[in-house]
Amino acid sequence: MNQNTQYTEDNIKTLEWQEHIRIRPGMYIGKLGDGSSPDDGIYILLKEIIDNSIDEYVMGAGRKIDLSLDNTIVKIRDYGRGIPLGKMVDAVSKMNTGGKYDSRAFKKSVGLNGVGTKAVNALSSYFKVKSIRDGFSRYAEFSKGVLTYESPQIESKERKGTEISFEPDFSIFGNFKFRKEYIDKMLKNYVYLNPGLKIFLNGEEYFSENGLQDLLQDNIEGDTIYPIIHLKDEDIEVAFTHSERSQSEAYFSFVNGQHTTQGGTHLNAFKEAFVKTIREFYNKNYDASDIRKSIIAAVSIKIIEPVFESQTKTKLGSSEMGPDLPTIRTYINDFLKKHLDNFLHKNSEAAEALQRKIIISEKERKELSGIQKLARERAKKVSLHNKKLRDCRQHYNDQKSQRKLESTIFITEGDSASGSITKSRDVETQAVFSLRGKPLNCYGLTKKIVYENEEFNLLQSALNIEISLEDLRYNNVVIATDADVDGMHIRLLMITFFLQFFPDLIKNGHLYILQTPLFRVRNKKETRYCYTDEERLKAIHELGKNPEITRFKGLGEISPDEFKNFIGKDIKLEPVMLSKNTPIEELLDFYMGKNTQTRQEFIINNLVIDNF
Template sequence: MPKKNTEYGNDSISQLKGADRVRKRPAVIFGSDGIVGCQHSIFEILSNSIDEAREGHGDNIIITRYKDHSIEIEDFGRGIPVDYNEREKRYNWDLVFCELYAGGKYNTNNGESYEYSLGLNGLGLCATQYSSEYMDVEIYRDSMKYNVRFEKGEIAGELQKEPTNRKKTGTKIHWKPDLDVFTDINVPLEYYTDVLKRQAVVNDGILFILRNETDKGFEEQQFKYQNGIVDYVNELAGEDALTPVQCWQGERRGRDREDKPEYKVKLQVAMCFSNRFKIAEYYHNSSFLEYGGSPEKAVKSAYVSMIDAYLKQNNKYLKNESKVTFQDIEDCLILVSSSFSTQTSYENQTKKAITNKFIAETMTEFLKHNLEIYFVENPEDAAKIAEQVLINKRSRENAEKTRLNLKKKLAGSIDIANRVQKFVDCRSKDTSVREIYIVEGDSALGACKLSRDSEYQAIIPVRGKILNCLKAEYDKIFKNDIIIDIIKVLGCGVEVKSKLNKELSSFDLDGLRWNKVIICTDADVDGFQIRTLILTMLYRLVPTLIEEGYVYIAESPLYEITSKDKTWFAYSETEKLECIKEIGSAKYKIQRSKGLGENDPDMMWMTTMNPETRRLIAVKPADVEATANMFDVMLGDNLAARKEFIADFGHLYLDAVDVS
């Protein structure tokens, strides 16, 4: 390919300026240019209002979701400063709305700054303005009302101000995310309800009012937790928790490194144990930490350490028993952590994890200390927790043992000590050419064995009609010798798409020993039913083999037509008529094709096994769900659907009914 005639020189370097810094690269700030990024831009505005309320300026925030996908957030804080800034030589309203890395949260020595803040980087308000189709701002402070409008990241007119009699200060921002920036701005209602509930949980006593515009007007929801995470954990646990809710609070000072500045951390954890429900949520400076980070690390370390120590001290472990893991504890733990710090290291601007070393260390020590006291002062609770954690541990280990044993049973190597009954292997070990024929009965096994190319074609017989896997439970399926034999021979294990049986899943496509899995049954009613049962079994246990095109049906001829020295095989009534037409006036003999077990080896090779002459139908469902529905109609418990199908289509199959 010829090289493009382009030069990379001094003039190749360019710099994004003004609003283009966000509008052309929104994912850098918001983590995505899709709906997730749009949602994060909304949270940036909300977080500023929350910071104001948490500092004691206003106790309610109103969020309005409009039908046109615009948003309005109103708080009753102090109102954004707007006047001229002598130090920066610009108006403050211009700085906060039009300059990245500008805000009131950098100088922690300033009495007016925020001690604990959601927004620390000075990016959110400006970045959201830059990414908006328009933004209208209304500010109340100093007995004045200020208005300013922005369009496409640019100022659309100077700041307007007028006196006002309104007593409450605050800020109202109405904006619409720009489809030129985000690929999707239709933020679902569920996002707002989820975020506002979470913020109510970790901001005690603040009322969040959500107004959602519909065709009938505005629908309103309110979110408030007077006692914050304690009320929330009580709500989650219900009335039948294993232990009462505990809440621990504390403050610490420290630094992430010796040469780094000292900062303050406020810790609050509410928790209880339950044998019915589990959840662990982490918040920092009221931001939900989806990926946890330092607080999650602390919880894992502290809980494993203290519960393991309790179990050892009280001789709860069996002899040579392994120690508990956090998974065993987490399965019965309800915990919400809400921490605040004057300095925060977020993993990135989206604030889904924090990485402060000191927070991880001090929270670990904080939790260990409180757990130790809790266990000493509440011996009955401690005993209940220990018992439940050990139950979880031993259940997990038994499930893992069952899974590994099943995996070994299903995917173990086929050797002399573990040979599948009547399985006939081929010589080649090259999985790109190996074929496995699943045939109907021992007689078909004999005929196929004599007819095959033993270099790459193997055979396993199905003895009678196998279990209907669509209707059977997994424990019954895995006790069926025929099914286990087939799965062993396939070598790839099973896909168990059931929550109750997920530990039994051991599927590995790389373990498949075959290039083709070929179902070969007689061309009669019994053969069709056996073929359907085999397909159902494969669909239920190894659907990926069907979806990836590994499963085939070997089509058997219906008629054998001979004329003089020539033989024709017809696979349908239409083909039979075409053969007769081709023979013309010559005498011919036509007979129904025999079962596979009655065919001579040459005929079997020619019609069923020779790649040059056989007919294979690839089983490749374009719509897996539709396939499952048809299996359910024909073989499942959906009797009404089966009756309807017979009523609609039964007349098409009257000729095939085996009645006299």
């Protein structure tokens, strides 16, 4: 018998709780990442701690949460009831221990399995918990989940509550960086869902008075067809309108305060109930796509003991509001049937505007249907032999996939660049789509061009975003072009394509630019890859006399063996971000419209001469 195939008692291992979390972090926080994506692990750690503070607020304890972020160290202080001092250490370091198991204390909480804080503890190089309660306080410190110090209980005049500080472990998360834009969005969602709560981040206040109505108001660009309709009851709140500018559907969905970025049963129920109510109100069998086209909606429900499809809670799997309660589908349908129907009967102007919008959408859909049919047939025919797409095996819209958050598609320029990436990629999670040179400047063009232009149509088909982002096949859509003038132009043209037709792909944090090194500096002992001129000069200084310096002018010049270093665990992605204050029309007109004097001046003033 081969020694390697023996199976004895020595093969059976028992891991400490923190060892299991550190060996299998994906089971607890999804993917790791370096902070360039909003669903990277460092933000999940932050969210797990804030969720506990939010649950205190929901239970009527504490109306303020203070956060401080100092580079890589985070501190969260709430003014809730404080963790019971005798169980404080167990609550953050003993699996299957926590207050959330007692449904009397936390009836509609987000964190129900008692794992979140333990995961943060285990995955942090430094973790400190302090509790102030009943005039006393104590604290404990940990490193990688192991207790290093436990203070005695002392009298305290501080306000009651819990304070947790942590620094994610660099040995697990690599050279990570917290991006304020992502934390900003997270905190805004918390206050939208908890009107009256104040959160402070390094002194900056986050507050909402009108809940989901404020959320939509802050996320709508341009005009709406009718004022935001805002409806709520004890366990449900919805807000929606239709945008004049957007062509796609946009949804924000939440369960017990958790942002379910991938929707779930509650969002599906809302979409179905909305269409049903509209059809019955107008007594017309309108197509569902015409009713929902350009809708922007937010849905929040509270249910007892929610079941999510993973520890990161991005998709709701529950079908019922709670034990012995109606199904989520029935509950949302009954709520909309009553409240939306009443609203439309009382607000005839909004009802008429909504119907006009549906009729216009129906007309546009019928005009496009012939082109769409031909384009789909063409895409289906070539997809079998599509040389543009080298697909991967794991996809973002596959609920059974263990690595769906890692699913990535690289949009490359030319055969040499796509060849290097294709040979060095991870075939499980990384796909490659090759452009045939510079794509069309689609600024100012209608959606019709997406179907008539073969390249755009194939890309739309590869991403699976024709109707909505719900079935997006890749979590990370990465533009990978050379860092020269032509590469920058192609990058701009691709960003224009997404801004013009699929802005929600950018708003939801799926679009990135691949950063690749500009230089390789090496001597006989060491090789350094440099992404900036400053890094090049530093490498030359540190590697001693006359190191060999190579300038990479294009992705195709980097060999596949080297390229795998830049698209593996150390991949550098720069997110393409949009805020509410970014006027898309003005942005596109300035960069991609007619060659104005203003743009010429901007280019001249920002021209960089490379002397290397």
